[in-house]
Amino acid sequence: MKKVDLKQKVVSENENLARANRARFASGETLVLNLVSSPGSGKTSLIEETAKRLRGAYSMLVLTGDLVTENDARRIRSHGVEAIQITTGDACHLDARMVGEHLAQAKAKRYDLVVIENVGNLVCPATFDLGEDLKVLLVSVAEGDDKPLKYPPMVRASGVLVVSKTDLVPYTDSDPERLAGNALKINPKLVVFKLSSKTKEGLDQWIGWLESQLATKKQSRAKR
Amino acid sequence: MKKVDLKQKVVSENENLARANRARFASGETLVLNLVSSPGSGKTSLIEETAKRLRGAYSMLVLTGDLVTENDARRIRSHGVEAIQITTGDACHLDARMVGEHLAQAKAKRYDLVVIENVGNLVCPATFDLGEDLKVLLVSVAEGDDKPLKYPPMVRASGVLVVSKTDLVPYTDSDPERLAGNALKINPKLVVFKLSSKTKEGLDQWIGWLESQLATKKQSRAKR
Numbered sequence: 001m002k003k004v005d006l007k008q009k010v011v012s013e014n015e016n017l018a019r020a021n022r023a024r025f026a027s028g029e030t031l032v033l034n035l036v037s038s039p040g041s042g043k044t045s046l047i048e049e050t051a052k053r054l055r056g057a058y059s060m061l062v063l064t065g066d067l068v069t070e071n072d073a074r075r076i077r078s079h080g081v082e083a084i085q086i087t088t089g090d091a092c093h094l095d096a097r098m099v100g101e102h103l104a105q106a107k108a109k110r111y112d113l114v115v116i117e118n119v120g121n122l123v124c125p126a127t128f129d130l131g132e133d134l135k136v137l138l139v140s141v142a143e144g145d146d147k148p149l150k151y152p153p154m155v156r157a158s159g160v161l162v163v164s165k166t167d168l169v170p171y172t173d174s175d176p177e178r179l180a181g182n183a184l185k186i187n188p189k190l191v192v193f194k195l196s197s198k199t200k201e202g203l204d205q206w207i208g209w210l211e212s213q214l215a216t217k218k219q220s221r222a223k224r
Numbered sequence: 225m226k227k228v229d230l231k232q233k234v235v236s237e238n239e240n241l242a243r244a245n246r247a248r249f250a251s252g253e254t255l256v257l258n259l260v261s262s263p264g265s266g267k268t269s270l271i272e273e274t275a276k277r278l279r280g281a282y283s284m285l286v287l288t289g290d291l292v293t294e295n296d297a298r299r300i301r302s303h304g305v306e307a308i309q310i311t312t313g314d315a316c317h318l319d320a321r322m323v324g325e326h327l328a329q330a331k332a333k334r335y336d337l338v339v340i341e342n343v344g345n346l347v348c349p350a351t352f353d354l355g356e357d358l359k360v361l362l363v364s365v366a367e368g369d370d371k372p373l374k375y376p377p378m379v380r381a382s383g384v385l386v387v388s389k390t391d392l393v394p395y396t397d398s399d400p401e402r403l404a405g406n407a408l409k410i411n412p413k414l415v416v417f418k419l420s421s422k423t424k425e426g427l428d429q430w431i432g433w434l435e436s437q438l439a440t441k442k443q444s445r446a447k448r
Binding site: 006038039040066067068069071090092119120121122123124127140142143144146147149150151152153165167168171172 | 230262263264290291292293295314316343344345346347348351364366367368370371373374375376377389391392395396
């Protein structure tokens, strides 16, 4: 019982800090995505492809979470996009405080797009709001089509599902339609993309959707 | 600071219960493995292959952890091996209490081999001793060779590394030697296997090692 109370307290403190992050992002009408997945589902690769396509046209900041190493931030910076590494030590997820504190290192006051890459973990990040507009859940076809059924809290918490590494479909038992269908059973509101950062298959649809979301944010800026 | 103290308290309570599990297993000279990995690295498939090869020759029990569903226990039972499903709800790892309590459902008093399949999570299960002899860490080649460097606590906590899904090597950027090398940088004592439950490549080595471990346990039984 005590453990549950403490968890509630941690989650509710996090919600206050997430609200502060959200207010900060809203003042710049920034689109904020929180990318969540198992380790190795292709979050960093998708951010790299997104950076290549959108840099120049949009101002973009990436915050990338890992237990250790600066590798992911370095990969993203190599595409000319600003990236801040958050190393969590032994923490299994990002929280709103870590994001808020690291935002102090950002070079600009506002961005069109902020992408937060969470620690690879299909369970714990579901509970922690970072102040994002949407959680984007990646599941690679190599993980097995049953994964959405086995990790429902993350599926419920997400607004978008990216079925990733579709280039591997011919070499696995995966059927991306079945994988997506399993996720939609848990959360029928999911927007679904199927793509491969390697072959670029499906990337146009992802970028098209992102640009429509960015346009909506821009309109609300113009109205103010 | 308070959060750290509570985590210490939870971990130390778990250690007491793990000790009780270990004493129980030791009295039967049972080999106990705790399989840990990201979701979708092939833990259940490896247990199925192991069950097919060892059933009949050894008494075997599988405890399998998931947030929800009985799917994994059902898959394992279909090979004629006893399996108990532990559903954790929203808990991101098994703990010694869950294992101890579910052991009460076991049909036999003792087993040659107990395999515990943890929740798919490359972070949190590292901290929780279940009373096992060894943690067996699976990393699939589809996850990327850098994963051991990015999730070092689990690599440090494990005694065995299984590089899984080697059938996918030709279709990924993975070099299993490099993946294993990255893990050995963190923990040079790891025993390493490279295998595919699909093509059966490398399974003989895994089974051979398991049988040698089982023989050692049997010898200590004979001596008593």
